[in-house]
Amino acid sequence: xxxxxxxxxxxxxxxxxxxxxxxxxxxxxxxxxxxxxxxxxxxxxxxxxxxxxxxxxxxxxxxxxxxxxxxxxxxxxxxxxxxxxxxxxxxxxxxxxxxxxxxxxxxxxxxxxxxxxxxxxxxxxxxxxxxxxxxxxxxxxxxxxxxxxxxxxxxxxxxxxxxxxxxxxxxxxxxxxxxxxxxxxxxxxxxxxxxxxxxxxxxxxxxxxxxxxxxxxxxxxxxxxxxxxxxxxxxxxxxxxxxxxxxxxxxxxxxx
Numbered sequence: 001x002x003x004x005x006x007x008x009x010x011x012x013x014x015x016x017x018x019x020x021x022x023x024x025x026x027x028x029x030x031x032x033x034x035x036x037x038x039x040x041x042x043x044x045x046x047x048x049x050x051x052x053x054x055x056x057x058x059x060x061x062x063x064x065x066x067x068x069x070x071x072x073x074x075x076x077x078x079x080x081x082x083x084x085x086x087x088x089x090x091x092x093x094x095x096x097x098x099x100x101x102x103x104x105x106x107x108x109x110x111x112x113x114x115x116x117x118x119x120x121x122x123x124x125x126x127x128x129x130x131x132x133x134x135x136x137x138x139x140x141x142x143x144x145x146x147x148x149x150x151x152x153x154x155x156x157x158x159x160x161x162x163x164x165x166x167x168x169x170x171x172x173x174x175x176x177x178x179x180x181x182x183x184x185x186x187x188x189x190x191x192x193x194x195x196x197x198x199x200x201x202x203x204x205x206x207x208x209x210x211x212x213x214x215x216x217x218x219x220x221x222x223x224x225x226x227x228x229x230x231x232x233x234x235x236x237x238x239x240x241x242x243x244x245x246x247x248x249x250x251x252x253x254x255x256x
Contacts, residue, residue, distance in 0.1 A: 082118060086158060
């Protein structure tokens with residue numbers, strides 16, 4: 001008779017264990033959105049906003065820029081732009097102007113925002129190799145940019161680490177000191193310094209929509225809530241097992 005009691009109790013207890021181990025699997029992995037405000041640097045007087053939505057290895061960028069230099073050599077100004085990675089995740093201050101010419105060059109700003117991770121080109125290549133391709137740049141004083149592309153692993157890691165910074169390049173030479181106007185670009189010596197120096201800069205941070213309602217994020221759910229559900233299930237299973245054993249014993253006692 002004791003064997004019958006054990007056999008009838010096991011299924012109820014096993015149900016509780018199954019729910020405990022299966023509970024955390026209910027958490028779903030969500031997509032991520034990163035945003036930033038693009039502020040003037042080097043006296044560009046421009047501004048902008050930036051958003052990047054990441055889903056798997058796909059990234060959709062939405063950007064608005066206003067107030068930048070309008071023309072370059074009689075044509076719409078080509079503003080090359082990038083997501084810089086791997087440094088402090090911040091925009092440089094005037095202290096970064098180490099040579100004292102009044103302009104924070106791209107290389108002078110790198111200790112703050114890092115090297116190019118992704119080129120925000122209008123078409124084709126998005127790697128650092130396209131970083132100074134003026135034909136793929138945003139054009140004019142004001143423009144909107146929207147593009148979906150495959151995000152490389154290094155940039156994705158920098159976004160997650162909070163060290164990704166958007167930099168838009170291209171200054172109006174007329175606003176620079178005489179020394180800076182006469183200087184050559186630190187990136188492309190055939191161009192003037194103004195062409196490749198930072199005009200807008202903005203650190204990217206995760207949108208609040210990425211954050212879980214409570215507890216540690218486990219792909220869209222809370223570790224504590226998952227564990228609580230499992231423990232409740234375990235308790236329910238144990239109570240069911242105990243209740244089943246009591247009922248069986250009572251019936252056997254009544255029959256005997």
